[in-house]
Amino acid sequence: MAHYLSAAALVASAALTAAAPAAKGDFSIDQVSKGSFYKSGPLAMAKTYSKYAKHGAVMPENVSIAATAASTGSVSASPESYDESYLIPVSIGGTTFHLDLDTGSSDLWVFSTQQPASQRSGHTAYKQTGTKKSGYTWNISYGDGSGAKGDVYVDKVVVGGVTATSQAVEAATSVSSSFTSDTDNDGLIGAAFSSINTVSPQQQLTFFDNVKNSLSQKLFAARLRYHTAGTYDYGYIDSSKYSGSIHYVPVNTANGFWEFTASGVSGSSIADTGTTLLYIPDSNVDAYYANVDSASYDSSQGGYTFDCDESLPDWTVTIGSGSITVPGEYINFAPVSGNTCFGGIQSSDGIGFNIFGDIFLKATYTVFDQTQSSPRLGFAQG
Numbered sequence: 001m002a003h004y005l006s007a008a009a010l011v012a013s014a015a016l017t018a019a020a021p022a023a024k025g026d027f028s029i030d031q032v033s034k035g036s037f038y039k040s041g042p043l044a045m046a047k048t049y050s051k052y053a054k055h056g057a058v059m060p061e062n063v064s065i066a067a068t069a070a071s072t073g074s075v076s077a078s079p080e081s082y083d084e085s086y087l088i089p090v091s092i093g094g095t096t097f098h099l100d101l102d103t104g105s106s107d108l109w110v111f112s113t114q115q116p117a118s119q120r121s122g123h124t125a126y127k128q129t130g131t132k133k134s135g136y137t138w139n140i141s142y143g144d145g146s147g148a149k150g151d152v153y154v155d156k157v158v159v160g161g162v163t164a165t166s167q168a169v170e171a172a173t174s175v176s177s178s179f180t181s182d183t184d185n186d187g188l189i190g191a192a193f194s195s196i197n198t199v200s201p202q203q204q205l206t207f208f209d210n211v212k213n214s215l216s217q218k219l220f221a222a223r224l225r226y227h228t229a230g231t232y233d234y235g236y237i238d239s240s241k242y243s244g245s246i247h248y249v250p251v252n253t254a255n256g257f258w259e260f261t262a263s264g265v266s267g268s269s270i271a272d273t274g275t276t277l278l279y280i281p282d283s284n285v286d287a288y289y290a291n292v293d294s295a296s297y298d299s300s301q302g303g304y305t306f307d308c309d310e311s312l313p314d315w316t317v318t319i320g321s322g323s324i325t326v327p328g329e330y331i332n333f334a335p336v337s338g339n340t341c342f343g344g345i346q347s348s349d350g351i352g353f354n355i356f357g358d359i360f361l362k363a364t365y366t367v368f369d370q371t372q373s374s375p376r377l378g379f380a381q382g
């Protein structure tokens with residue numbers, strides 16, 4: 001496959017400008033670079049090979065690949081009501097879908113015209129613009145009891161200006177009722193590890209896995225926000241979106257999740273943009289709500305509730321060498337009835353691991369980083 005340098009990459013060149021002679025009769029030339037400069041050695045080498053191609057110079061493939069322009073991008077992440085989930089615009093075969101970017105799963109699936117019209121009413125539905133992967137199917141079940149299934153196409157997918165030319169697009173033939181009723185949401189774009197993609201007979205790559213080699217840096221970063229739009233950045237870190245430093249911790253990929261260890265929170269934890277709340281062990285939950293006078297566990301609601309007017313304490317956690325504070329305000333998730341509100345911190349007992357979902361992530365700038373030999377997570381205060 002031929003690797004082509006972008007025109008921009010080849011435009012960069014140094015121009016020499018002669019300076020005025022020092023004095024009548026004397027003559028000197030100051031060589032001044034006219035502002036352009038090579039950002040990388042490979043780019044400089046590629047330019048030289050291109051310059052001398054007419055003399056027979058042949059550019060080695062490794063130089064061409066290394067010099068190929070690397071991309072970055074950023075996309076808005078808009079909250080649904082009560083920050084239930086955050087949706088991003090994604091172009092698939094030229095149609096824009098609003099998808100839930102989910103670092104807790106690894107399937108990119110969309111509503112499709114293959115579903116009964118009643119099941120997809122109010123949603124943007126995929127009309128098979130791509131090439132069908134004959135015989136391929138998918139079927140996923142989520143921890144909240146929801147699920148979806150269907151067949152598979154290959155199509156062009158663009159997120160924040162970053163393009164995957166041949167992305168597996170999983171078209172639904174059936175989805176569970178909670179997806180049908182959430183008419184803002186046209187599907188999910190998974191960003192956990194491709195090892196848990198559900199496509200059969202051959203697993204498919206996530207969007208990030210498909211584009212990461214073309215990014216300036218193999219990473220994406222989540223800046224979800226409280227009751228307002230945030231962003232996902234691809235290929236770069238935006239230092240204007242956090243304070244202090246980013247503190248990194250190793251990730252265990254054995255279960256396919258962005259799994260890490262948080263101090264003072266027993267068991268494994270995962271960073272999951274697709275989960276609304278913050279799920280931690282009973283002992284941590286009980287300790288937190290002990291400071292909320294009106295709080296109690298309400299089995300009918302399935303979690304801790306409290307008076308909506310009560311001011312809540314912040315929650316601070318140490319992760320690696322850094323600490324993150326979630327403002328108490330963020331932990332008042334939503335009213336459940338009258339003036340009773342549901343807590344954003346709930347128990348992870350029974351799940352099998354802790355889930356650092358949106359209640360936590362919206363207080364941070366979180367970097368999902370594959371720039372090193374093994375993946376890592378970076379957390380900074382948002």
Ligand SMILES: O=C(c1ccc(-c2ccco2)nc1O)N(Cc1ccccn1)C1CC1
Binds near residue numbers: 104140144257275
């Ligand atoms: O909903 C999921 C979830 C996501 C993907 C998959 C899966 C199976 C096969 C491929 O992906 N299975 C899940 O269950 N949560 C959040 C969760 C789990 C349990 C209770 C509540 N919330 C995964 C990220 C942790």
